[in-house]
Amino acid sequence: MIRALFVLLVSATVAAAQGTSPAPQAPRDLILVPAKPAPVRDGIPRGYAVIVGVGQYQHLDASKQLQFPESDADAMYRVLINHEGGAFPAENVHFLKGPDATLANVRRELEEWLPSVAQPADRVVVYFAGHGFVQDGKGYLAPWDVDPNRLEATAYPMSRLGEVLANRVSANWKVLLTDACHSGKINAETTNEALERQFSALPTSFLTLTATTEREQSFEDPNLSTGYGFFTYFLVQAFRGYADSDPCDGRITADELIEYVRSNVRRYARDRQLSQTPTARGDYEPDMLLGVGSGCSAEGARAPSMLGTAVVETNMDDVDLYVDGALIGRLSKSKPLVLPSLPAGLHEFRGAREGYEPDRQEVMIAPGQEVAVTVRIRYVRQIKKPAQALNDQGEKLLFTRRSALSLMNLVPVERRQSESDLKQAAALFQQALAIDPDFSVAAYHLGQVNQLLLRHDEAVGFFRRAIAIDPTHVDSRIECAAVLIEQGDPDAAIRELTEALRLDADDDQAFSMLARAYWDKAAWGRAVENADRAIQIKPSNAQAHLWKADAMRHLAAESTDPLRQIGLYADARTNYRSFLDLTNFSTGLGSRLAFHFIGLGVGDRRHADRQGAYDSLRSAGFLGLCLSEQKVGNPLKARDYCKRALSHAPRDPIAHFLLGNVNRDLYNARQACSYLADARASYAKMLTINPHLDESRNARNYVGQIDAILPRSGCRP
Numbered sequence: 001m002i003r004a005l006f007v008l009l010v011s012a013t014v015a016a017a018q019g020t021s022p023a024p025q026a027p028r029d030l031i032l033v034p035a036k037p038a039p040v041r042d043g044i045p046r047g048y049a050v051i052v053g054v055g056q057y058q059h060l061d062a063s064k065q066l067q068f069p070e071s072d073a074d075a076m077y078r079v080l081i082n083h084e085g086g087a088f089p090a091e092n093v094h095f096l097k098g099p100d101a102t103l104a105n106v107r108r109e110l111e112e113w114l115p116s117v118a119q120p121a122d123r124v125v126v127y128f129a130g131h132g133f134v135q136d137g138k139g140y141l142a143p144w145d146v147d148p149n150r151l152e153a154t155a156y157p158m159s160r161l162g163e164v165l166a167n168r169v170s171a172n173w174k175v176l177l178t179d180a181c182h183s184g185k186i187n188a189e190t191t192n193e194a195l196e197r198q199f200s201a202l203p204t205s206f207l208t209l210t211a212t213t214e215r216e217q218s219f220e221d222p223n224l225s226t227g228y229g230f231f232t233y234f235l236v237q238a239f240r241g242y243a244d245s246d247p248c249d250g251r252i253t254a255d256e257l258i259e260y261v262r263s264n265v266r267r268y269a270r271d272r273q274l275s276q277t278p279t280a281r282g283d284y285e286p287d288m289l290l291g292v293g294s295g296c297s298a299e300g301a302r303a304p305s306m307l308g309t310a311v312v313e314t315n316m317d318d319v320d321l322y323v324d325g326a327l328i329g330r331l332s333k334s335k336p337l338v339l340p341s342l343p344a345g346l347h348e349f350r351g352a353r354e355g356y357e358p359d360r361q362e363v364m365i366a367p368g369q370e371v372a373v374t375v376r377i378r379y380v381r382q383i384k385k386p387a388q389a390l391n392d393q394g395e396k397l398l399f400t401r402r403s404a405l406s407l408m409n410l411v412p413v414e415r416r417q418s419e420s421d422l423k424q425a426a427a428l429f430q431q432a433l434a435i436d437p438d439f440s441v442a443a444y445h446l447g448q449v450n451q452l453l454l455r456h457d458e459a460v461g462f463f464r465r466a467i468a469i470d471p472t473h474v475d476s477r478i479e480c481a482a483v484l485i486e487q488g489d490p491d492a493a494i495r496e497l498t499e500a501l502r503l504d505a506d507d508d509q510a511f512s513m514l515a516r517a518y519w520d521k522a523a524w525g526r527a528v529e530n531a532d533r534a535i536q537i538k539p540s541n542a543q544a545h546l547w548k549a550d551a552m553r554h555l556a557a558e559s560t561d562p563l564r565q566i567g568l569y570a571d572a573r574t575n576y577r578s579f580l581d582l583t584n585f586s587t588g589l590g591s592r593l594a595f596h597f598i599g600l601g602v603g604d605r606r607h608a609d610r611q612g613a614y615d616s617l618r619s620a621g622f623l624g625l626c627l628s629e630q631k632v633g634n635p636l637k638a639r640d641y642c643k644r645a646l647s648h649a650p651r652d653p654i655a656h657f658l659l660g661n662v663n664r665d666l667y668n669a670r671q672a673c674s675y676l677a678d679a680r681a682s683y684a685k686m687l688t689i690n691p692h693l694d695e696s697r698n699a700r701n702y703v704g705q706i707d708a709i710l711p712r713s714g715c716r717p
Helices: 003-020 069-081 103-117 158-168 192-200 230-242 254-270 385-398 415-435 440-452 456-469 474-486 490-503 508-520 524-537 542-558 562-582 610-631 635-648 653-670 673-689 694-713
Strands: 047-053 093-097 123-129 132-135 138-141 173-179 207-210 251-253 279-281 289-292 307-314 319-323 326-331 337-343 345-352 359-365 370-375
Touching: 047 069, 047 103, 069 093, 069 123, 069 173, 069 230, 093 103, 103 123, 103 158, 123 158, 123 289, 132 192, 138 158, 138 192, 158 173, 173 230, 192 207, 192 279, 207 254, 230 251, 230 254, 230 289, 251 254, 254 279, 254 289, 307 319, 307 326, 307 345, 307 359, 345 370, 359 370, 385 415, 385 440, 415 440, 440 456, 440 474, 456 474, 474 490, 474 508, 490 508, 508 524, 508 542, 524 542, 542 562, 542 610, 562 610, 610 635, 610 653, 635 653, 653 673, 653 694, 673 694
Parallel strands: 047 093, 047 123, 123 173, 173 207, 307 370
Antiparallel strands: 132 138, 207 279, 251 289, 307 337, 319 326, 319 345, 345 359
């Protein structure tokens, strides 16, 4: 395993685990008591929903009426009962719209019907579109017959809704979807921020997805399809299957739906100089099934969620841009070129200007995301033709699709073939340098080849040769710094990166690499500072989000202020999620892409393997989320993220240990036998993989306690 990843997954996470785990001789947080038998499912899982939409209110003046909640509710009803959508039986979806949505009817559906039909194995959706408001510090949803002067008697309390969903509806999977923050306020006390505080106070035992975050309002757009609220339009699109992306398997899960709605609403609003960000709350199962779609069909592949946008900029005027071999147009320094609706996947961007070396980049366009591409024209074309020809041949081998090391690789292939490609490329670059000793690009490529072959000393030598030939070659400095970090010399890396930033003060990769270097030195604040600079320059810089997340997690672990700890863990969680979103290419396109991260090595020290790097990095992100979610009190999410980490690194002993801890805590809180069995299995697996870690002593202790308790707990061994 590469050193950086070993530190991240073992040293860092071990420290976090040790910070919350008991001493081996006297465990305190494993409180195992006899468990109650798990409830038996009554029949097969079914779906039940209550939909409420009110736009035109009986007792409100014209200025406070809303245009689209009722048509939004219509659309939600149609998509929930569609066989490709919610797939709810129509008789299980109760719909209250306009004058039908009286307080009495809302009460009956929520408090009588829904608790009477939903069973533990079922899924329940409650959707509300209309007004929400606050009075005397209490939040309410507005039925059709609400009277602003008698709110306690005529409006439906949010606290009551939370209590009903949390305690009276027994379904394991429960979702509340609300679009209640609008500009037309009912009373002076109501603000969008006050409403969001009311939603934040709801119980965490179910998923709540609201249309906005604090200090935002929910917008409507008559030009959006047939006229919609932003939130509901993308919510409907999500249920139609456009959210099905991670993986594209015909299942629309909670995480997929949340991410699709949040990202698309935010983008759509931003494009109109507005701000609206749907917000998810609660400790829900991330893979909770909310709907079904056609999976990875041709229609699905053409869905908007499978498209992305590139914003291309350059450092010079009069640069011709080619994408995948086709001329797009001419770039200038003052006006970036926006390319929307590019199919998700790998694309070649090439900038060319007469008299200069062209700049070629392989860029991943991620579904539903905007990616910044900077075409940098730097080199006057003065290369000897024979050297150029040899270099071009070497580049073809370096970037060949046959190589498992290639940035363009779609399917992993036998390692021997890829090493052969690299060695042939190295020979060609060597010949080019022999013909033209001032050919900096050939030296740079030799550094890359040796980096991929894990010949770190040789890589540093060739990167430094490229820098000596051309001191302005920023990429050589950055990749040289990456290898120096892998060699355990972050100080030398920081020096190279400082010079790189002198040459190009807006290079996001240099800042993210600085964050990594400071992370290696345990300078968590500096790591966060530089990661923030990288993200400010380029929000899609995945590395920066990863290093920021892990540095903030370390800051949280060191903090003695409980409130600050929770805030730091929450911020870490946000950045882990951003990292995972930006590196998620397991989409309906079926691509198995190993993403290249400068400075993170290439997966396994035994051989260069980009798929290994991709899996290791995904595992790191999921493991960070597991730890963060556990710290902020969301054990179900933590368990899912630990499992996802193991799907990428199934033999990571620390991940098994942390999963055991999460299941242990879930058993302590919920007394379900399955959690106890899962905890034991995780600890045992960890001991099988590596019985010699510090955590292994704790794992043995826990296994012994569980085995002692099983006979008297009512749980089967």
